[in-house]
Amino acid sequence: MQSNLTKTQKTQQHEHPLVAQFIDMLWLEQGLSDNTLSSYRSDLKLFRLFLLECDTDIDKASFDDIVRFQHHLVELKRAKNTVTRMISALRRFYNYLQTHHLIAINPTSKVVMPKADKKLPKTLSQQQVEALLDAPNIDDAIENRDYAMLELLYATGMRVTELVSLQMPQISLQQGVIRVIGKGNKERLVPMGEVAVDALTNYIQYSRNELLKVSSDVLFPSKRGTQMTRQTFWHRIKAYAIRANISVELSPHTLRHAFATHLVNHGADLRVVQLLLGHSDLSTTQIYTHVAKARLQELHSVHHPRA
Template sequence: MIQYSDEAKQSFIQYLQTEKNYSSLTVEHYIHDLDHFFEFLNREGVGHIKETDDLLARGYLVSLHEQSYSRASVSRKISSLKTFFSFLNRENPEFVNPMTYVIHPKKEGRLPHFFYENEMEQLFLACSGDDPLSKRNKALLELLYATGIRVTECTGIQLKDLDLTIGTALIKGKGSKERYVPFGHFAEKALRDYIEHARGTLMKDEHSFLFVNHRGTPLTARGVRHILTKLVEQTALTHSIHPHMLRHTFATHMLNSGADLRTVQELLGHAHLSSTQLYTHVTKEHLKKTYQSFHPRA
């Protein structure tokens, strides 16, 4: 087995948590990518991490291609390894970073999927019941669509983070960065109804998280995916859903309605404007399809 001490691993984890200020989920992904790389080195008979050179690094990329990893997954693994080897080089300047000249693959040109407004109406109708779970599902759906927050941000919201009087929520985003996001009347009404008439019924043990599952414990990201999948099954929609589609939908609808890019960037919590600019391609594609569908000489 390759020599890689638990001490070095723990030091790297501490570096990611304290100096890079990464979330626990991001750290978990980094360590998963690192373990996957070391499995490759073990298969290649490498006995010590210092034996890793650029030839082995490129061999690893070839193995990822042979295993049909997506470009996004390959790019993430490259980022994880570059960060790890840079950390080792910082701790020991004599250590050569074998990932220095490895280039990220070009991103796939896929545009994010989103719901049209009539499709969103179908989803809202699917959770219009009076039982506690329907009230929770409607509040969840309204909040995700109203704010464009990430699912992990949504499940992390506590009651004290909400201000229903002015319609804002304090969101703890990536890297523990905080931002306030506004929400409108529909979300405010659904949240009030859920908190006042459903949350207490669902609760089993006392905790302060906003959203509760059917067992009374805090709702997880996996739970949100399950809820949204069930809502789609109750509609006439034919495509599958993932929670990020509501984030895509929020951004696309905002830009289609005339919101400026900087505002949408701030609401989404994007560190770089380039991440938000992806949605301008979606809106342009939407405009093009609409034009081609309705203009007599398109």
């Protein structure tokens, strides 16, 4: 078994050419993000490693191989959503190979996809959001930048990656809108609201030039004057949450979820929320109706005398 593993590990040092071709297609034709491409590559690499230990390779996989891989993932106690994502990646890969006549039979064509668990996104109450937004000290240049970023996140519901990538030409303070470039390089216009516009105006007027080291269009530079990473801003959010005594477990999308949930709670049309979030499918947005219902049930159980 040890010799097999050694052989497999040596083979794994080289990506299969069909996998490389598939990843290139996703990048060139669909403009997927680096994180998404990395996820596809990782899933296909894991499947190939499984196959190589069974003395076959990814271009020779059969329906039975796919089923065995599913069972293997279950035995490893992988989450149902993870299994669903991996099988979905395999299906997309083999659909691509069959469409381009690189394989004769698609081994995933009869595979039954496991149903993913619907997890309600963690969000914040309006009071918690206000406490978080009040945490930065706007007299400090870096914290003034962070305040503008937090206000913009909550006002627009954009992704953190979209936020840190913003360039000056993408904003219009006069019209109060921002041109967001989302997944697949798709653009959407999102209104900012008066509070976010004021926060952004103040930051640009008093703090941005102090942070810039060289001439740049980056809207929110790091303390080194370059584009900030999403990880850096995520750490900043957690620090402000601690300062605001927020004990809820946060994620990089917490304010995005809060934006959508609070809109739905106040009666916003689901399709409008879909456009603002940049979701390609309405079913993705519908999760926020479940969040709103869950919150109503929670309030009812706490405050109703006969709950």
